[in-house]
Amino acid sequence: MNAIGSPYTVAASRRMTPERYEHVLAVAACAAELAELHGGDRREAETAGLLHDYARELAAEELLQIAESRGLIRYELERRVPVLLHGPVGAILVRSELGVESLSVLRAIETHTVAAPGMDQLAKIIYLADLIAEGRNCPIAKKLRMVAPDDLDQALRLALAFSIRYLLKTGKLIHPQTVAAWNYFLDKR
Numbered sequence: 001m002n003a004i005g006s007p008y009t010v011a012a013s014r015r016m017t018p019e020r021y022e023h024v025l026a027v028a029a030c031a032a033e034l035a036e037l038h039g040g041d042r043r044e045a046e047t048a049g050l051l052h053d054y055a056r057e058l059a060a061e062e063l064l065q066i067a068e069s070r071g072l073i074r075y076e077l078e079r080r081v082p083v084l085l086h087g088p089v090g091a092i093l094v095r096s097e098l099g100v101e102s103l104s105v106l107r108a109i110e111t112h113t114v115a116a117p118g119m120d121q122l123a124k125i126i127y128l129a130d131l132i133a134e135g136r137n138c139p140i141a142k143k144l145r146m147v148a149p150d151d152l153d154q155a156l157r158l159a160l161a162f163s164i165r166y167l168l169k170t171g172k173l174i175h176p177q178t179v180a181a182w183n184y185f186l187d188k189r
């Protein structure tokens with residue numbers, strides 16, 4: 001698969017291992033497909049898919065340092081689990097380094113790991129595509145692949161429930177924004 005004729009492929013590949021680059025290409029393709037099915041913007045979906053892990057290879061200290069200097073830290077647990085910051089830091093970097101200005105794309109990159117209440121269509125698509133793109137085999141992927149083409153909100157609820165259940169089961173911290181997203185999308189039913 002090749003991406004897509006996007007102007008951002010080279011920039012993305014420079015920031016990533018070949019494996020991760022393959023993953024973002026798969027997410028971009030999956031997101032473009034979902035956007036088309038749901039009447040969204042295919043181009044924006046490709047861009048967000050390609051760039052969602054732009055900051056994923058940064059070391060924890062670097063993520064923390066950028067997040068601190070840009071005032072991105074909102075919860076103490078982000079200092080304890082700096083990898084959770086690769087979304088917000090990625091959004092900042094693709095804006096400053098690549099000139100991406102679409103708020104929807106930036107927000108989708110920002111929220112793709114911990115989710116957020118009020119995620120727009122593109123943010124939902126990227127969150128889901130990250131779980132169901134080719135090469136992903138999380139236990140809920142199969143179910144999500146069936147639901148996402150019809151109902152993004154329902155797929156998102158399933159994904160959030162899975163994620164929260166997994167975090168509880170494995171005794172991990174849960175980002176408050178993930179819980180807020182769960183409450184928000186449950187109310188939307």
Ligand SMILES: [Fe+2]
Nearest residue numbers: 052053056113
């Ligand atoms: Fe990510």
